[in-house]
Amino acid sequence: MTQTTQYQQPQRRMRLKFFDSILGKIAYTAWDTKEGGARLNECAKLKEQQYWSDEQINALQTAKFNSLITHAYNTSKWYKKVIDNIGISLGNPLSLDDLARFPVTTKIDIREHTQDFISSKYNPETMPKAKTGGSTGVSLNLFFDEHCQKLRNGAQIFADSFSGWKPGIRIAAVWGNPPVAKTLKQRVRAFLLDRMIYLDTMDLNTNSMNSFVVRWRSFQPEMIFGHSHSIYIFAKFIIEQNIKDLRPKGIVATSMMLLDHEREIIETAFQCKVSNRYGCEEVGLIAVECEKHQGMHINTSHIILECLDENNQPVAPGNAGKLIITDLNNFGMPLIRYRVEDVGVLSAQKCSCGRSTPLLERLEGRVADFLKKPDGGQVAGVSLVERTLTKIPGIEQMQLVQEQLHEILINRVKGPEYTPNTDDQLIAEFREVFDASVNLIINDVEKIPQEKSGKYRFSICKI
Numbered sequence: 001m002t003q004t005t006q007y008q009q010p011q012r013r014m015r016l017k018f019f020d021s022i023l024g025k026i027a028y029t030a031w032d033t034k035e036g037g038a039r040l041n042e043c044a045k046l047k048e049q050q051y052w053s054d055e056q057i058n059a060l061q062t063a064k065f066n067s068l069i070t071h072a073y074n075t076s077k078w079y080k081k082v083i084d085n086i087g088i089s090l091g092n093p094l095s096l097d098d099l100a101r102f103p104v105t106t107k108i109d110i111r112e113h114t115q116d117f118i119s120s121k122y123n124p125e126t127m128p129k130a131k132t133g134g135s136t137g138v139s140l141n142l143f144f145d146e147h148c149q150k151l152r153n154g155a156q157i158f159a160d161s162f163s164g165w166k167p168g169i170r171i172a173a174v175w176g177n178p179p180v181a182k183t184l185k186q187r188v189r190a191f192l193l194d195r196m197i198y199l200d201t202m203d204l205n206t207n208s209m210n211s212f213v214v215r216w217r218s219f220q221p222e223m224i225f226g227h228s229h230s231i232y233i234f235a236k237f238i239i240e241q242n243i244k245d246l247r248p249k250g251i252v253a254t255s256m257m258l259l260d261h262e263r264e265i266i267e268t269a270f271q272c273k274v275s276n277r278y279g280c281e282e283v284g285l286i287a288v289e290c291e292k293h294q295g296m297h298i299n300t301s302h303i304i305l306e307c308l309d310e311n312n313q314p315v316a317p318g319n320a321g322k323l324i325i326t327d328l329n330n331f332g333m334p335l336i337r338y339r340v341e342d343v344g345v346l347s348a349q350k351c352s353c354g355r356s357t358p359l360l361e362r363l364e365g366r367v368a369d370f371l372k373k374p375d376g377g378q379v380a381g382v383s384l385v386e387r388t389l390t391k392i393p394g395i396e397q398m399q400l401v402q403e404q405l406h407e408i409l410i411n412r413v414k415g416p417e418y419t420p421n422t423d424d425q426l427i428a429e430f431r432e433v434f435d436a437s438v439n440l441i442i443n444d445v446e447k448i449p450q451e452k453s454g455k456y457r458f459s460i461c462k463i
């Protein structure tokens with residue numbers, strides 16, 4: 001960097017910041033107001049509700065739950081049948097305890113009976129829709145009514161504000177498949193609202209990352225949004241190249257589990273804390289980490305989150321269980337006690353930030369990420385990967401694939417500290433979990449393959 005650019009940078013940044021805040025506020029408010037103001041209005045409500053007492057939240061959830069159940073009974077073939085089967089009478093108001101009487105809704109239920117889930121009050125042809133990836137083995141078509149979508153946008157803005165995002169702020173996005181604005185309206189919107197530069201995570205290499213650094217220096221983004229592991233790869237590159245001038249004010253990691261050692265590297269590279277976030281296409285924002293980073297605050301105004309064991313009984317806080325979600329917003333396609341196929345741990349603690357919403361302590365991975373032991377036990381593959389990477393030098397990355405009970409393929413990327421001893425340590429580490437009846441195969445690869453969406457999976461069980 002020359003002296004001139006060093007001198008010019010801060011001035012340019014100040015001008016950009018001033019322009020951003022004015023333009024951002026005007027553009028965002030104008031856009032939302034034109035469409036009824038529901039997004040910013042909901043965001044304001046969520047900011048207030050996060051400090052509500054447990055009784056107030058309970059009352060809000062109970063009211064929304066009753067409207068949802070009545071609507072689902074009257075307009076969704078699937079839930080009419082479910083409610084008739086469990087014998088709930090809708091004459092009297094339900095309490096949240098009644099939720100436990102509902103069976104769990106699975107992805108297979110939705111895939112095989114999609115039309116029966118959709119409310120007869122809405123037209124699936126005109127409703128916003130999404131398709132989930134098939135990485136858990138089941139790909140789904142999902143529908144949302146427009147009001148629900150606006151509430152979800154409101155929750156998104158609310159969650160973004162936890163990590164310093166404001167309307168119009170410049171963003172560095174680290175995603176797979178960057179969207180390309182095609183129509184004039186989309187291009188104007190992209191310029192005014194989603195001002196971003198993209199690093200396409202489907203093609204991460206020295207050239208693409210170098211070029212991203214160049215674009216970063218000219219665009220001066222203030223936040224990073226992206227897949228946890230892709231941000232980590234970029235962060236490692238930044239450290240290796242000794243680049244020290246990329247200084248965002250906030251980092252949002254989402255779409256996959258944020259591993260502790262990846263968080264450390266990212267925070268070192270950018271000298272900025274990472275906010276972890278958990279959500280999915282099916283129900284929107286589930287939980288978001290605040291500035292205290294003591295767990296993720298559950299979006300209790302929009303969803304009811306339960307944590308259940310294999311017999312669908314509640315698991316005590318601090319223990320892992322399957323996450324089950326009731327979406328209180330979506331009247332277009334009601335989802336009651338939907339099993340999202342992730343495993344997580346609820347917390348009994350409140351966050352020290354003063355917000356009263358309960359915490360999701362951590363995610364343990366997808367149900368499909370759990371490896372199977374011959375004795376019937378299960379192993380959180382992602383945790384095993386993380387433990388091994390932190391403990392044994394010489395391994396850069398790792399992915400576990402189990403195609404049969406007695407064999408685990410360890411796809412491994414060697415690190416600079418690799419010695420022949422690394423393999424012995426790696427096998428010894430795995431032997432603490434898997435006995436000698438399980439064949440362990442180390443397979444050296446150049447990089448861990450991505451899924452079509454650009455996400456990574458570090459543990460895949462196919463049995």
Ligand SMILES: [Zn+2]
Binds near residue numbers: 294
């Ligand atoms: Zn907090």
